[in-house]
Amino acid sequence: MEKVLEITSNDHIIMIDKLCKRILGYPEILGRIIKGFIKESKDVSLEEIIELIKGKKDQEGNSYFQQLNNVIDIAHHGRVEFDYLCCINLPQDDETMKRIYLDVEIQNVENPGYAPLTRGNDYLSRMITSQNGKEYDYRNYDGMKKTYVIWILPQAAKKRDGHVNRINSKLENISGSTIERLESYDKSEQIMIYLNKDHDIKDKYEDSDWIKTPLVIFLNNTYDLLVKKEVMKEYGFEEIEKEVKKMCNLGEMIARENIEKGHSIGLEQGLVQGLAQGQKLERITLIKNMMESLQCSMQRAMDVLKLTADERKDVEEYFKS
Structure with a gap:
């Protein structure tokens, strides 16, 4: 199952890459x-x-x-x-x-x-x-x-x-x-x-912001479709929404696959180390998969998964070690 998920995610990542190249030509x-x-x-x-x-x-x-x-x-x-x-x-x-x-x-x-x-x-x-x-x-x-x-x-x-x-x-x-x-x-x-990729869109670039902000937003999956739509409106884009929406949808597919993959890995490890430890490792594995596949920050991945304060602390301590 894990191999199938890996292949599927890779196919979606390739599709995102192709969409990025199409966006360049708009x-x-x-x-x-x-x-x-x-x-x-x-x-x-x-x-x-x-x-x-x-x-x-x-x-x-x-x-x-x-x-x-x-x-x-x-x-x-x-x-x-x-x-x-x-x-x-x-x-x-x-x-x-x-x-x-x-x-x-x-x-x-x-x-x-x-x-x-x-x-x-x-x-x-x-x-x-x-x-x-x-x-x-x-x-x-x-x-x-x-x-x-x-x-x-x-x-x-x-x-x-x-x-x-x-x-x-x-x-x-x-x-x-x-x-x-x-x-x-x-x-x-x-x-x-x-x-x-973690650029704050509220923090305008000192020069050429009119091209740098759209590029960093459209070519990364750090921000969701709602934020990207706001950027499209603010910077005057009209014909690019379709491709950006496809990218966001593919990003969500990868996230769901990684949730399933992380759940599977967490269960296997939990059998050996106990349910609590397995759930902790499951979250950490899931966060790592999302950061790699979605090209997003640790904080963004934790926000998407709606982790509690204690769960966030465990993840942050792991990445600091």
């Missing part, structure tokens, strides 16, 4: 990411960017925005699957157009055994190489378009909550004063957005 979310962190969007309003993503076309009937195949498979160099890959043409004040290629990645684990930025360098290289034959060739490398990888870390450490880093190429004069054209070397950037 115009109201993706538009905010582009407006907030893509430098080439400075001449375009958020409302205009959202319209471009929704399918606005130019006078020739070409779309400004295109979601791309999220898999790039280069012969003899391996296969990469992106979370959300797209390109967009951004109008400029000088009446020119700048096309950028953008990959948005959700990274739940800060330290997966390597630096995400090194993985990002591989992604950027593939995004540039995949333009060969379309945007540029050996006769005109200047046709190469700028690429971005934006990392969203919705479960970063609390001390990094709200931090954003930009990593790009810089010109350094080693000797002399010759300046290279910016557009010749400014071809790739990575953005790291650190968010903490």
